[in-house]
Amino acid sequence: MFSTKNLSPKQLSALTALLLSVPIGIGFFIVESNWLFGIISAAIIFIGSYFLIGFVLESFIYRKIKLIYKFIYQTKANKREETYYKYILPKKSIDEVSEDVERWAEQRSAEIALLKSNEAYRKEFLQNLAHEFKTPIFAIQGYVDSLLDGALENPSISKRFLENAAKNVERMVNLVEDLDEISKLESGEQPLYKQNFIIQDLVKEVYETLSIKTSHFNIKSVIKKGCDAPITVFADKEKIRQVVNNLVENATKYGKQNGTITASFYQADEERVLVEISDDGIGISEEHLSRIFERFYRTDRGRSRNVGGTGLGLAICKHIIEAHNQSIHVRSTLDVGTTIGFTLESKRD
Structure with a gap:
């Protein structure tokens, strides 16, 4: 027609x-x-x-x-x-031209929305960064001023103040190092040295390294039943060690007394292996799940600072896994626990 x-x-x-x-x-x-x-x-x-x-x-x-x-x-x-x-x-035709213009308008609207989102994220990031640095700087300034005002004459007080100042300096150093590592991962300046290794052995090594921390809260670190059979992955072993270390430390911080940290491993398909670290702790509410891998994002700012850390651990995990061209995800329910999983490339011949 x-x-x-x-x-x-x-x-x-x-x-x-x-x-x-x-x-x-x-x-x-x-x-x-x-x-x-x-x-x-x-x-x-x-x-x-x-x-x-x-x-x-x-x-x-x-x-x-x-x-x-x-x-x-x-x-x-x-x-x-x-x-x-x-x-x-x-x-x-005029209709086709109109479709081109409408398509362009939609693209520009999407770009503007993305720019606004990035701008909001940038502002929030700078505010968080300023706050993270401001806290230890003011603490150090307070201790130094007190020492200069006469506390230096009292050996016991001066030693305690210097120790506290040193802890805050260490916190700042850790913060700068974490920021530097994220910047290198984002820019691709930090190369990956991939090799074949058994992922269960790496997790056991991390468990052993953090055993003092976990035993302090009487938390058991185990490998899930049925996941004992060795699975070989192809990745940067030290970078993945850092990921597992961060996840187990988080599970220790937010796990419950006398709880359990469980690692599980699955051959997802011929090309990928799924690794999951689970705890039975306080969990994360659904509103926060989509943002926990952002730099400095904290689900409970006061409580998170009390348990230590720079607020960059999960962001570093995300960047390391994405540098391997793999994915990381989270599942959590309040008062039930949290599971963070990531994929790795299967063994290469």
Whole structure:
């Protein structure tokens, strides 16, 4: 069925010229009673109208459309674009041009929304960064001022103040080191040294390293039953050690007294292995789950600072796993516990 919705300028010119020439040709035929004269008149009017209408469309309408396209892409047209404007654009229907403009508008709206989101994230990040540095700096300043005001004369007080100042300096050093590591991971400056290794052995080593911390809260660190069979992965062993170490430390901080930290391992498919670290602690509410891998994001700011850490551990985990071109995820329920899982590449021959 004939449709006028997607006519190109040439087709539109031809249709308009035809609608003009046919009635006029019939009129000449009726007046002159000569069919040949009517046909010739209609043909002349058709040809003249076709070129005139085409010229008007090309010179006025599509010249304006070309300017719109140039404005959309905000660039001086190169040879390829000039060819497009000269030969391809005039063949498009008004509807197709309208679709192009609507598509561009949607893309720009999405870009603006992303920019606003990034700007909000940047502001929040800078506020958090300032707060994280401000706390230890003010603490150090307070201890130093107290020492200068006379506390230095009392050995027991001066030693305690210096020890507290040293702890805050160490906190700042850890913060700077973590920020530096994230920056290197983001920029790709930190290369990965991948090798085959058994993931269960690595987790057992981390458990052993952190055994003093976990035993302090009487927390058991175990490997899930049925996940004992050795699984070999291909990754940067030391980087993955850092990921597992951060996850087990978090599980210790937010786990419950006399609780359990459980590691499980699954061969997801021929190319990937899934590793999960679970605790039975306080859990995370659903509103926070999508943001826990952001730098400095804390689900409970006061409580999180009390248990220590820079607030960058999970962000570092995310960057390390993504540097391996793998994924990391979280599942959690309040007062039930949290599971953080990540994938690794399977063994390479």
